[in-house]
Amino acid sequence: MDGMTVLKQLRADEWGKNAKVIILTNLDANDRILQGVVDDHPSYYMVKSNTKPEMVL
Structure with missing residues (x-):
């Protein structure tokens, strides 16, 4: 399952x-x-491509 599908399913759930x-x-x-x-x-x-690792952490 790709991330877009996970996000759609997450948003469909009340939680x-x-x-x-x-x-x-x-x-x-x-x-x-x-x-x-x-x-x-x-x-x-x-x-x-525009994000350095320290921006994520």
Whole structure:
């Protein structure tokens, strides 16, 4: 199961509607697929190619 599916299922569950979720992806802001992820309301998302490890930790 991919991360987008996990996020959709999480948001569908009452418990998961307000859970904090951070997405780490290789998709850029112009990618149509990323827009679908953002529509499921992650708390934050980061693009891997623009993110240094110390930003995640």
